[in-house]
Structures are given as structure tokens and as C-alpha cells.
Amino acid sequence: xxxxxxxxxxxxxxxxxxxxxxxxxxxxxxxxxxxxxxxxxxxxxxxxxxxxxxxxxxxxxxxxxxxxxxxxxxxxxxxxxxxxxxxxxxxxxxxxxxxxxxxxxxxxxxxxxxxxxxxxxxxxxxxxxxxxxxxxxxxxxxxxxxxxxxxxxxxxxxxxxxxxxxxxxxxxxxxxxxxxxxxxxxxxxxxxxxxxxxxxxxxxxxxxxxxxxxxxxxxxxxxxxxxxxxxxxxxxxxxxxxxxxxxxxxxxxxxxxxxxxxxxxxxxxxxxxxxxxxxxxxxxxxxxxxxxxxxxxxxxxxxxxxxxxxxxxxxxxxxxxxxxxxxxxxxxxxxxxxxxxxxxxxxxxxxxxxxxxxxx
Amino acid sequence: xxxxxxxxxxxxxxxxxxxxxxxxxxxxxxxxxxxxxxxxxxxxxxxxxxxxxxxxxxxxxxxxxxxxxxxxxxxxxxxxxxxxxxxxxxxxxxxxxxxxxxxxxxxxxxxxxxxxxxxxxxxxxxxxxxxxxxxxxxxxxxxxxxxxxxxxxxxxxxxxxxxxxxxxxxxxxxxxxxxxxxxxxxxxxxxxxxxxxxxxxxxxxxxxxxxxxxxxxxxxxxxxxxxxxxxxxxxxxxxxxxxxxxxxxxxxxxxxxxxxxxxxxxxxxxxxxxxxxxxxxxxxxxxxxxxxxxxxxxxxxxxxxxxxxxxxxxxxxxxxxxxxxxxxxxxxxxxxxxxxxxxxxxxxxxxxxxxxxxxx
Numbered sequence: 001x002x003x004x005x006x007x008x009x010x011x012x013x014x015x016x017x018x019x020x021x022x023x024x025x026x027x028x029x030x031x032x033x034x035x036x037x038x039x040x041x042x043x044x045x046x047x048x049x050x051x052x053x054x055x056x057x058x059x060x061x062x063x064x065x066x067x068x069x070x071x072x073x074x075x076x077x078x079x080x081x082x083x084x085x086x087x088x089x090x091x092x093x094x095x096x097x098x099x100x101x102x103x104x105x106x107x108x109x110x111x112x113x114x115x116x117x118x119x120x121x122x123x124x125x126x127x128x129x130x131x132x133x134x135x136x137x138x139x140x141x142x143x144x145x146x147x148x149x150x151x152x153x154x155x156x157x158x159x160x161x162x163x164x165x166x167x168x169x170x171x172x173x174x175x176x177x178x179x180x181x182x183x184x185x186x187x188x189x190x191x192x193x194x195x196x197x198x199x200x201x202x203x204x205x206x207x208x209x210x211x212x213x214x215x216x217x218x219x220x221x222x223x224x225x226x227x228x229x230x231x232x233x234x235x236x237x238x239x240x241x242x243x244x245x246x247x248x249x250x251x252x253x254x255x256x257x258x259x260x261x262x263x264x265x266x267x268x269x270x271x272x273x274x275x276x277x278x279x280x281x282x283x284x285x286x287x288x289x290x291x292x293x294x295x296x297x298x299x300x301x302x303x304x305x306x307x308x309x310x311x312x313x314x315x316x317x318x319x320x321x322x323x324x325x326x327x328x329x330x331x332x333x334x335x336x337x338x339x340x341x342x343x344x345x346x347x348x349x350x351x352x353x354x355x356x357x358x359x360x
Numbered sequence: 361x362x363x364x365x366x367x368x369x370x371x372x373x374x375x376x377x378x379x380x381x382x383x384x385x386x387x388x389x390x391x392x393x394x395x396x397x398x399x400x401x402x403x404x405x406x407x408x409x410x411x412x413x414x415x416x417x418x419x420x421x422x423x424x425x426x427x428x429x430x431x432x433x434x435x436x437x438x439x440x441x442x443x444x445x446x447x448x449x450x451x452x453x454x455x456x457x458x459x460x461x462x463x464x465x466x467x468x469x470x471x472x473x474x475x476x477x478x479x480x481x482x483x484x485x486x487x488x489x490x491x492x493x494x495x496x497x498x499x500x501x502x503x504x505x506x507x508x509x510x511x512x513x514x515x516x517x518x519x520x521x522x523x524x525x526x527x528x529x530x531x532x533x534x535x536x537x538x539x540x541x542x543x544x545x546x547x548x549x550x551x552x553x554x555x556x557x558x559x560x561x562x563x564x565x566x567x568x569x570x571x572x573x574x575x576x577x578x579x580x581x582x583x584x585x586x587x588x589x590x591x592x593x594x595x596x597x598x599x600x601x602x603x604x605x606x607x608x609x610x611x612x613x614x615x616x617x618x619x620x621x622x623x624x625x626x627x628x629x630x631x632x633x634x635x636x637x638x639x640x641x642x643x644x645x646x647x648x649x650x651x652x653x654x655x656x657x658x659x660x661x662x663x664x665x666x667x668x669x670x671x672x673x674x675x676x677x678x679x680x681x682x683x684x685x686x687x688x689x690x691x692x693x694x695x696x697x698x699x700x701x702x703x704x705x706x707x708x709x710x711x712x713x714x715x716x717x718x719x720x
Contacts (some may be wrong), residue, residue, distance in 0.1 A: 029443060031443030032588075033589075035585075036587070036588040037588055037589065040590045041482075054435065060413075074437075075434060078437045081433065082389060082393030084436075085457075088460070089392055089460070091679075092456040092457040092461075092575075093457045095483070096459070096483055097445075097453045097456065100449070100485070100571055100603075101452075103483065103600055104485065105590070108600045111592075111600060112600065113591035114598075116598070118481065120483070120549050120552045121693075122482065122483070123456055125464065130560070176419075190482050192478075195555045195556065195558070195559050196552060196555065198512065199551060199552070199555050224472070226468070227396070228395065228396040228397055229394075229397065229488070230400045232468055232469070238474075238476070239469040239471065240472065241468060243464065274595070296495055318396070336687040345419075
């Protein structure tokens with residue numbers, strides 16, 4: 001029988017409430033209680049899916065946008081009393097805390113339904129190319145806002161790349177740090193993900209897209225020079241990794257995870273059916289999104305998805321990267337991918353909701 | 361052949377420099393660069409050990425005292441702009457970041473020595489008894505200092521237990537939060553630790569003693585009520601977990617890990633030899649520590665260790681808890697445990713340095 005592996009990629013909306021405002025319309029920053037509650041709601045939907053397909057394997061991934069932003073903000077705000085954190089370390093922090101919360105709460109939900117699957121969380125490094133064009137032109141805004149003067153100071157002191165983010169109501173310039181968002185090429189802890197799946201566990205991995213690392217190249221003396229004065233001699237062919245200031249798109253990392261699962265299964269001669277589901281706050285992809293002539297896209301072939309994507313139908317800040325990740329997944333051998341609400345997954349895979357994109 | 365599993369418990373000194381001061385004798389808080397460098401030094405010692413015993417299995421654990429203190433301090437300091445974090449979540453943060461740093465840097469060191477072992481980090485919940493006497497009388501100071509007034513306010517607002525910590529030079533009272541340090545009874549992610557060992561990997565687990573959780577008991581209606589308004593009905597026998605405000609001694613958690621490895625191996629009928637090594641900044645345990653008549657304790661039987669411990673030879677803040685954890689480990693079936701410098705491990709197991717405690 002073909003083994004089914006379902007990859008579920010949670011967006012920010014699945015772990016933390018998005019877009020909360022108070023009575024005056026001011027944005028509310030979700031606290032830990034709200035994050036637990038929201039993750040709890042999501043876990044109920046996920047547990048229902050697992051209940052429906054108890055013999056399948058599951059891998060969970062998640063974004064960390066708001067959470068890593070908060071870690072970075074606390075780190076920056078606390079500079080008068082404590083040394084600040086680098087971005088790779090901030091990302092690893094969120095893998096710990098979000099991994100903990102999701103593992104505990106989904107684990108409890110499965111337990112209460114008498115489903116004997118263990119949800120576990122793996123601290124995961126994801127490799128990006130050191131020559132990725134993103135490093136030459138960082139574009140992803142991250143962390144708090146600064147005046148131009150403050151931003152320039154950090155650029156000088158800490159080697160940051162900073163850019164004008166926007167002007168506020170009074171015309172003052174708001175500057176922010178920008179980092180690259182390079183393409184993921186490998187998952188360092190992949191073998192443990194597979195080992196966990198072998199044991200019937202549900203691994204949580206590539207949280208926040210993974211902790212971004214590069215493979216360090218040796219210099220002319222054969223020395224692998226890393227950050228912080230650390231270096232390795234006698235490096236063999238196996239890679240030496242080093243964290244970098246970057247963020248990886250969690251959907252691209254999830255697509256890579258799917259591609260690696262397919263590739264390894266093929267190498268073992270195993271028949272495996274891997275599907276990638278990207279959960280969103282919208283019930284699938286649309287044409288003419290939020291316009292009077294908006295159309296649901298229930299089912300797309302890979303070719304159609306590519307055409308619509310290239311025609312610019314999917315906004316860069318929301319559906320675009322998801323479709324792009326799905327295209328990569330299908331091109332790497334995936335047969336089906338979904339864009340779905342967590343509450344409508346079953347309807348989505350039956351073609352009654354969301355969007356199904358097929359490689360045919 | 362008997363399988364050898366070596367558990368290595370890192371103290372704060374192994375991952376971050378301890379007791380740094382500037383030219384004026386003022387304490388320096390180690391930054392991320394110092395933490396990387398220190399972890400790098402430790403990794404070289406560990407890699408040399410693994411090189412010497414390449415066929416053995418290894419599990420790594422670590423403390424997180426300074427690190428979780430910093431997470432909590434940033435969280436508290438940033439309260440004007442962001443909601444604060446609970447202690448279990450702070451602990452899970454440090455498992456992410458410290459697990460990442462140790463896994464990467466020891467992994468690189470092994471790679472550069474052509475040792476093909478994969479170091480991986482598991483987010484780990486550790487169960488404590490909800491009836492642990494520690495919950496009635498919390499004694500472990502944690503996080504920043506407050507005035508009495510501030511402390512009382514947090515006690516009222518956030519349900520903290522606060523205590524007078526000390527008076528400063530001017531006689532002002534310094535108050536701090538206190539939390540229990542309950543005894544660990546189970547490791548939620550233990551199966552994944554075993555699966556990783558099966559694969560020849562080196563798992564990092566129970567970081568900081570583990571994220572403390574309790575097994576929630578159902579109320580009279582059969583409902584499992586957790587924090588944040590979360591509850592589960594229809595709970596079966598399998599446990600429902602909930603995070604608690606506590607810290608777990610990392611040596612006790614490491615001893616429990618060892619006991620569980622021994623127990624499971626026995627259940628499988630497998631012959632396994634598990635040793636526990638607690639790394640310290642001192643070359644083993646001493647009698648009359650730092651007195652003129654100080655004596656190295658090179659080799660102790662379990663009975664001798666218990667007698668000296670009960671006689672109060674080991675300070676409560678340093679060697680005491682380590683000896684106590686080792687006693688528990690040996691009583692649970694462990695045959696040998698060591699207290700050692702990372703640089704003198706081989707000498708220690710040969711009886712030429714450190715302290716060996718044997719169950720005979």
C-alpha cells in the first residue's frame with residue numbers, strides 16, 4: 001500500500017490571532033494566553049483530520065513572523081541591560097517555544113481523542129546558498145523601527161543593512177533592518193524527521209522556515225572560518241555550517257521538506273504519496289482577489305498555476321509565495337498540493353473548498 | 361557486546377563563560393559571541409572523547425541558568441511594549457537557542473574530525489509531580505530584582521510567589537520571584553531520544569532540566585482543565601500535560617534520563633551500560649572544599665557518597681545537587697557516574713582525575 005505523508009504548513013494565523021484591535025482600532029499584540037488559545041483552536045481541526053486518516057503520516061511546519069519579531073524587539077529594547085541576539089539565534093528561540101506549544105497542545109488533543117500519535121518538535125537548521133542573490137540585495141524588513149540616525153549607527157556598529165521603510169503621518173522617515181530571504185536547499189536535521197516518521201510520530205520541523213545556515217567554504221589554506229573567531233582545519237567533504245542573518249520563507253522550506261521526503265523514498269524504492277497543504281486565513285486562491293469579479297480557484301494544474309503566477313494574479317505579500325512554493329513542490333515530484341482553511345481541509349481535498357493544485 | 365551509552369550533562373560553564381569581570385571588577389554579562397566561543401571550546405573536548413570511543417552512544421544535556429535568566433529579564437524589561445512570557449515558555453526558548461548552538465558547533469567539530477555522527481536537538485518536556493512538595497514552598501529565585509512594592513504588585517497581578525532575596529549595601533530590600541524546583545518523574549519526548557540513538561545520532565535533550573509540565577487530573581465531571589481556558593473532555597488514561605512555573609534541576613533530569621534508558625533496555629532484554637557524567641568547573645568532588653585540609657575524592661562507592669552527602673560535605677549551591685542526582689541515578693540501576701572537567705574526562709574514567717562514583 002502506498003504510504004501517505006501529509007505536510008501541514010501553519011501560517012501565523014494558525015498559531016496566533018492576527019489583526020486584533022482594541023475598541024479604538026489600535027492593534028493588540030497577542031500575548032502568550034492568546035497564542036495558546038489560538039493554537040488550541042487549530043489543534044482541534046488538525047486532530048479531526050488525523051482522526052479521519054489515522055494510518056497516514058503527518059509532518060507539521062509553521063511560520064514565526066510575529067514571534068521572531070517579538071524576540072528581536074525584546075532583544076533590541078533590552079540593549080541597555082543585555083547584549084542583543086543575532087537573528088539565527090532569535091529564530092531558534094521561536095522554534096523552541098512554538099514547537100513546545102504546538103507539540104503539547106496537539107498532543108493533548110490527540111490524547112483526549114484516544115489517538116496514539118506522539119507530536120514532537122525538532123530544532124531544525126535549513127541550508128541556504130551562500131551565493132544566493134538575496135544576500136546581495138536584502139529586501140525583507142525585520143524587527144523594530146528606527147530613525148535614520150539610529151539605523152545608520154547600527155549599520156556601522158553591527159554591520160546591518162538598513163532601508164527606509166516608510167514615512168509616518170508627520171512625514172518622519174522610519175527605517176528598519178532588512179535581511180535576505182534566500183532559497184532553502186537542504187534540511188540539516190532531515191534524518192531525524194524521517195526517523196520520527198518511522199516511529200509513527202508527528203514531527204514539527206523547519207519552524208519559521210528553519211534556522212538559516214550556510215555551508216562554509218574553506219579558504220586557500222583549507223581553513224573553514226566561521227563567525228566569532230571560530231574556525232576548523234582538516235575539514236573533510238562533509239559540510240561545516242554557520243548561521244546567517246536571514247529569514248527563510250516557511251512555505252519554501254515546507255516544499256523542500258516534501259521534495260526531500262519524495263526523493264529519499266524513491267532512493268529506498270518505497271512507494272510514497274506526499275501532499276503539501278499550506279493553511280491560510282483565506283479559503284483557497286482566487287483570481288481578481290477582493291475585486292467584484294473575484295473567482296475561486298478550486299482546481300489548478302501545475303501549468304495553470306504557473307501561468308496565473310507569472311501573470312501576477314497572486315499578491316506578493318500573501319498568496320504569491322504560497323503558489324510559488326507549491327510550484328516548486330510539484331516540480332520536484334509532488335503530485336498534489338492544497339491551499340486550505342484548517343476547518344475545511346476535508347472539503348478541500350474533496351474539491352469542495354480551498355484550492356487543489358495537481359501535477360498532471 | 362554490551363552497548364555503552366554515555367550521558368554528558370553540561371553546566372553553565374560549558375556553554376557560557378562564568379564569572380567574567382571587567383577592569384573594575386564589575387560583572388560582564390556574556391554576549392552571544394562569548395557563548396559561541398565557550399561552546400566551541402567545550403565541543404573540542406567532547407569531540408576528542410567521541411573520537412576515543414567512536415562506537416559508543418552519547419546523549420547531551422545542559423543547564424540554562426544564565427540563559428533563561430536573560431530571557432526572563434528581557435521579557436520583564438520589555439513589559440512596557442510587549443506582553444511578558446511565562447516561565448515554561450522562557451525555558452523552551454532556551455532549548456531552541458542553546459540546542460541550536462550546541463548541535464551546530466559540536467556537529468561541525470565532529471565533521472572536521474571526519475566523525476560521522478549527527479548532533480540533533482529535541483524540544484523536551486519533563487513531567488513533575490503536581491503534588492511535589494516544592495509547589496507548596498517555592499525556594500528557587502529566578503529573574504530580575506524588584507523593590508518590595510513592585511514584587512507585591514506582581515504577586516497580586518500575576519500570581520507570583522515573591523520573597524526577600526537580600527538587602528543591598530544601603531539596606532534596601534531586594535525582592536525576587538521564587539519558583540519551585542520539583543523532582544522530575546518522566547520525559548515526554550523520551551521515545552524520540554531513543555529513536556535518535558538507534559540511528560547513531562547524538563541527541564541533545566532535557567535542556568535546562570526540561571520544560572516543566574504536570575499531568576493534569578480530571579475534575580469531578582471528567583474534564584481536564586488547563587491554563588488559558590483550555591480544557592479537554594473525554595480524556596482517556598493517557599496523560600494531558602500542562603506547563604507550570606517551575607525549574608527542574610538539570611542534573612536530576614539527566615539522572616532520570618539515565619534511569620529511563622536503563623529501564624527500557626531491560627524491558628527489551630538488551631544489555632546496556634549507561635554512565636552519567638556531570639561536567640563541572642572543579643576537578644571532581646572534595647571533602648572540606650576550599651579549606652586547608654581539602655581532600656580529592658577520586659573514587660566513592662554509592663554508600664560513601666550517601667554518607668558524605670548526608671553529613672553535609674557538599675555545598676547546596678554547587679556539588680550537593682550533583683551528588684544527589686548521581687545517587688538517584690545509581691539507585692535506579694546505574695553502575696558508574698563521574699564528576700569531571702570536560703578536559704580531563706579520559707583521565708577521570710581512568711581514575712586519575714575527577715570523581716568516580718560506583719554502585720557496588
